[in-house]
Every structure is written in structure tokens, then in C-alpha cells.
Amino acid sequence: MQCMSSFSLITISLIWWALLPPPSRLPLPPGPTLLSASWPENDIAKTFHSWCKAYGPVVSVKIGTRTIIILGTRQAAHDLLERRGNIYSSRPSSIFMDRYLNKGLNPAFMPYGSTWRLHRRLYSTLLNVRESYAYRRLQDIGSTELLHELLSTNDFPQLFYRYTSSVMLKLVYGKGGNIDDADHHRLQQINDMATFILQKASFRTIVLYLFPLLDKLPMVFMKWRQQAEQLHDLTRQVYVECGNAALQGDCWNWIREIHDRPESKDLPWEDVCYSLGELYVAGIYTTKMVLETFVTTCTDHADVVRKAQDELDSVIGTERLPAFDDMDRLPYISAFISELVRWRPISPIGVPHAVIQDDEYMGFHIPRDATVIANQWGINMDEAVFDSPEIFNPERYLENPERHLSGFGFGRRACPGYHLAKASFFIVISRILWAYNIDRKTQAASEPAASTIMFTVRSPQHQEVIKREQERTRRQDARQILEEVRLQNVKN
């Protein structure tokens, strides 16, 4: 009897073993171990880049139960995140994000699946090439105001914030130029959330990601989990209030547009408000950061600025502002922008992906649930692709304008705001370069970098055009423009 049951046990085990997928005989990609790794530099993208130089285009690191795969070339990112997008488009689970900060409601951090797909489809209806084209009139007004304000202040970070938030506020919530007190207060709370995410959340996310057991500690030991949860509740409330107000508003906006779409009926209304609130935040800070980088880059590259201004002077002259219709006739400006995104990507290691099933690549095993990071900064500094990559040189995009830009991510998770952001870069950057010289004053040790940068209008004629254009745009009604966007949507 005992013999029989041992036999059955062995048979069942054999069948079970045969049915299991075979454990991979392939090794993980090479990479440093805790003992062999050089101490990470302050800048993690540079550390990853040095690992890829030492070990190859695909590197793995094991920390605790986590496997992290780092992709160091455009080819590897293309092969995995784009060509095998059906399995490489998830996000790593994150206790901090999922349990505290956004409780799974932010589509940018959702796992790959039907809920994410639904949100992503809604984003695409708002941000595809054709729709983004229709928003250019708002960007025209905003950038003219920006130019006009630069006549009286050098506080460009604040002006860029006003530009991006005014464009997003109009689009998402249908708000005109004047923000009344109540709205301002609400949106300030969202602003706090974004600042929190940008400054603190990434570190805290990593701590809990690498050491999930820490989450078992009582709240008193890591109070920031509680703060994140409170901030989440507040933000959620603000997003819903702003969403409901936009629904009752007197002009077209994204909230209304999505509310009327049949796809949105498959999601709770609160989740839709949260999703669009996050889109509002994503649209403000990213674009603002690139524009700030543009200004500091100009102060260190007088020769490049001169070439850009020569092009603007010969194509546009001094009688009018550059406009969207000039884009094709300003190839150096377009190359300048592409090079800016290559040279200083605002998210150097992008947003991590996760792979949802075991895979093989270049003879290596990529285990299911591994976090996959395309090191955008490292890809952009690849000497095999870019000559002297550390030099800011727009000419490389002048020669090859279609060259891929690694700054907006890859594959199915690539940035949906790309077209909107690109239009903002063009209109703001071409107009500032057309109108102003940007110089750095000698800096007192106590002064913040931004306060040492001066904008000087290039001539009285340029100033006159700015004032005239400001008068023209001041008379335009944003609500009317939004209504026209709606009518255009209906026609299409």
C-alpha cells in the first residue's frame, strides 16, 4: 500500500514537472553584483550607462527578489519595448504608488491590461496628431502673452509655469485666463501633489520597491506613507470637484468631451476625473522643465543661438512673430529642439516598464515581472550612434531630421502628450529666440541660477511687434476657440 502511494506521488510529481514551463537554462544578462558594482553615482543614468559600457547593451541587476534589466542602446529598446510590446508594456508593481500615493488610479503607473487600455484610448482621442493641431491657437495666445511678460520680468520659470498651466487649464477644465480664488486654491493643492511626486516620491517608491517588507512596519516609522495617503485623498477630491465644475462649465473642455464618449461609461466617473487630473499635471511640469533647460542651454551656447537667430531673421524678418506655419521653413529651430531633447532628457531613465512573461533576448533569459528600464540618457550618449554625444550640436538633426528621439519613451507606453509638447516647444522657443537675447549675469553665490539670467529684447522693432501681437491675442476669447475645437471635432 505504502509502495503504491509512493508510486502515485512520484507519478503525479513527474506529470506536474512535465507540465511546468522548463526553468530557463539561459543565464540572466550580465551585470554587477552587490560586491562588484561600483558605488552608484548621484546620477543613476550615468551609473547605468557605465554598466552598459562594461557589460553590454542589456544588463541585469538583482536586488532582493527584484530583477532589473537595463537597456543601453536604442536597438535593444526597440527590439523589446517596441517590437515585443505585447509583453513589455506593463509597469513594475509599486507598493508606495499602488497602496498610498495614487492607489492604482493613475494610468501612467497602471499595469498593462484592460483598464489601462481604456484610459489610454481616452487619452489618444484627446491628444492624437489631429486633435493636437486644433490646440495650436491656445498655444499661440499663451506664447504671445509669455513674450509680452518677458518685457518686464526675467522670472522665466514662473512664466513657463503660467504658460503650460494656462494651456492645460483651458483644455482640461475649460477655464479662461482669469482664475478665481476658489479654483486657484484647488489647483494649488494639485500643484502640491505634483511637487511631492517630483521631489520625494521617486526615492520613497524605490525604497518600498526594493524592500517591500518595510511596509509591514507600523506607520509611526515611515510617516510619509500616511502623508502620501492623505495627499491622495485630497487630490482625488480636488480632481472630482474640478471635473464636476468643468462638466457644468460654459464651454467645451476635455472633461466634457470624455464624459460624452461611450467608452468612458465603462469607468467610474471619479476615476475619469482622476485620470484627467493626472493628465493636467503631466502636461504642465514636463513641458516647463524642457523650456527651462532651453534657457540655460542658450546661455552656454552663443554660437548655436546665433545660427538659430540668423535663420529666424532671414525667414521671418522683424515685422511679425514666428508662427506654426513657419515650422517647415525653420529646419535649424526644429533641429535645435530635437537636440535639446536628446542632450538633456528630462526623465533620463524614462519611466520603467515591466515584462509580463518569461522571454529570451540575445541569448539571455529575461524573467517574467522583471523591471525593464530603457536608459534614455545613455541611449542618447551612445558613441556608436552620435559623434561626440556630449556636445550640444543641432547640426546632427539638421542632417537627419527623422532620427529617433529617445526622450518620450517607447512602444505602447510612449508619451501620449508628444504632439502637444512638441508644438509648445516650437512656438515658445522660436518666438523667444526671435525676440530676445538671453545672457547670464555674473552670479552672486547666494543667487538662484534663474535670477541670474537676463532677457533683453533684440530691438525696438521686435518690442513693437510683441506689443501689437499681445493686443491682438488679448481680444481673442479662449471659450470661443474651445467651442470651435468642439465644432471641428463634430465635423471630423
Ligand code: HEM
Ligand atoms: C516635455 C514633454 C514631455 C516629455 C519629455 C515626456 C516624457 C514621457 C516619458 C518618457 C514617458 C514614459 C514613456 C514610457 O513608459 O516608455 C511619458 C509618459 C506619459 N506622458 Fe509624457 N512627456 C512629456 C509631455 C507630456 C504631456 C504634455 C502630456 C499630457 C498632456 C504627457 C502625458 C503622459 C502620460 C499620460 C504618460 C503615461 C503613458 C502610459 O503609461 O501609458 N506627457 N512621458
